[in-house]
Amino acid sequence: MPEIQMPKLSDTMTxxxxxAWKKKKGDQVSAGEVLAEIETDKATMEWESPEDGTLSEIYVEEGGKVNVGDKIAFIGGEGEEAPREKEKEEKEKEPEAKEEEKKKEKPKEEEVKKEEKPEEPKAEEKEKKRAPPPKVEKKEPEAEKRIPAIEKPEEARVKASPVARRIAAELGVDISSVKGTGPEGRDTxxxxxAAAKSKPTAPTPSVPAAIKAGESARIQLSGMRKIIAQRLVESLGPVPHFYLTIDVDAGPLMEAREELKSAGESADAAKITVNDFVLKAAVMAAVKVPRVNSSFDGDAFVQYADVDLGIAVAIEDGLLTPVIRAAQDKSLREISELAKDLAHRARNKRMKPEEFQGGTFTVSNLGGMGIDSFSAVINPPQGFILAVGKMTKVPVIDDC
Incomplete structure (x- = not known):
């Protein structure tokens, strides 16, 4: 059974x-079962175990940040232990190997015997010399150990991951009042x-509850927010942006949607939203104008045969763009079902890396948030993004 390493869950993740760990040390796990929750540069998502076995060792505690490829846990078979002892033995053998190399460099038996004879008095001298220091050394650590316990007794009682403490500070939750469900009662x-949601709602303050009037707070960006900002700033540099805006009559679209509802497939037809029509129309447009289904690469366009449609989905701590592969071959109903499934799993942190990587162009719809129009930033390395605003009823002069 292999040691479990920090997985590469996105193409830019380092x-x-x-x-959070979803299993405790000693628990049985099955391949495909959720093992941990990992924050990447794109999202916080649940990660499934790649192996069957026992979670014998956890190397990284909750809140720990490690590089891709670093070991985070060990899943062993029946009776199999994590390779800690082997590592210790190898470390212990290192100084012995060095001593043997030194002995080989010295003259043969005569010098070796000379070294063996004075070992007895040296051992006695060492015992005499070592006797006094421990009395001094014992007092200092005892004093040092007592100080933190007296100064901060509450911190010693509360077990919480660094992420949990940060979120508690942001939401104004008393960490000592939270009932932990993590390993050994640790707060996650x-x-x-959950504790923040169960708090009684106070009158709406003009500033966040955790910040006193007249003061300010520095809120650290999540890894995902940093990468989003970094990549979009990079996009504005090398990719020449220009924006085109047009108002479209949505009347025919609404009529088509009503026809679907009354076509005898009421249960399924009612689930097809205006956004589903927008996605399907965008795919059809990309087929008609293939230059939009491309990426910008220095002095050339890379044009793609398949329309891999990215759908911008706002999640709690950032933005994900799940992809509908070969969308040009999908029907309206298939696009509708896939879009809903991907958006639902994105918001619930159940995405797989391959499901939000490699789109060829993106649709971002803020109409549901009441936005009239906006200028979206292209998601690199793509060469096109469609920004959609809300539908509005307005009087129109009919030329006919």
């Missing part, structure tokens, strides 16, 4: 934060958020 991010 490190990850282990937000989920516990803190």
């Amino acid at each position: 490190e990850g934060t282990l937000v 991010e989920t516990d803190v958020r």
Whole structure:
């Protein structure tokens, strides 16, 4: 059974934060079962175990940040232990190997015997010399150990991951009042958020509850927010942006939607939204104008045969763009079902890396948020993005 390493969950991921363990040390796990919650540069998502076995060792605690490829746990077979002892033995053998090399460099038996004879008095001298120091050394560590316990007794009682403490500070939750459900009763991010929701709602303050009037707070960006900002700033540089805006009559679209509802497939037809029509129309447009289904590469366009449609989905701590592969071959109903499934799993942190990587162009719809229009930034390395605003009823002069 292999040691479990920090997985590469996105094409730009170099490190990850282990937000929460879903299993405790000693638990049985099955391949495909959720093992941990990991924050990448794109999202916080649940990660499934790649192996069957026993979670014998956890190397990275909740809140720990490690590089991709670093070991985070060990899943062993029946009776199999994590390779800790082997590592210790190898470390212990290192100084012995060095001593043997030194002995080989010295003259043969005569010098070796000379070294063996003075060992007895040296051992006695060492015992005499070692006797006094421990009395002094014992007092200092005892004093040092007592100081933190007296100064901060509450911190010693509360077990919480760094992420949970940060979220508690942001939401104004008393970490000591949270009931932890993590390993050994440790407070997790989920516990803190649940405690925040159960708090009685206070009158709406003009500033966040955790910040006093007249003061300010520095809120650290998540890894995902940093990468989003970095990539979009990079996009504005090398990719020449220009924006085109047009108003479209949505009347025919609404008529088509009503026809679907009354066509005898009421249960399924009612689930097809205006956004589904927009997605299907965008795919059809990309087929008609293939230059939009391309990426910008220095002095050339890379044009793609398949329309891999990216759908911008706002999630709690950032933005994900799940992809509908070969959307040009999908019907309206198929696009509708896939879009809903991908958006639902994105918001619930159940996405697989391959499901939000490699889109050829993106649709971002803020109409549901009441936005009239906006200028979206292209998602690199793509060469096109469609920004959609809300539908509005307005009087129109009919030329006919």
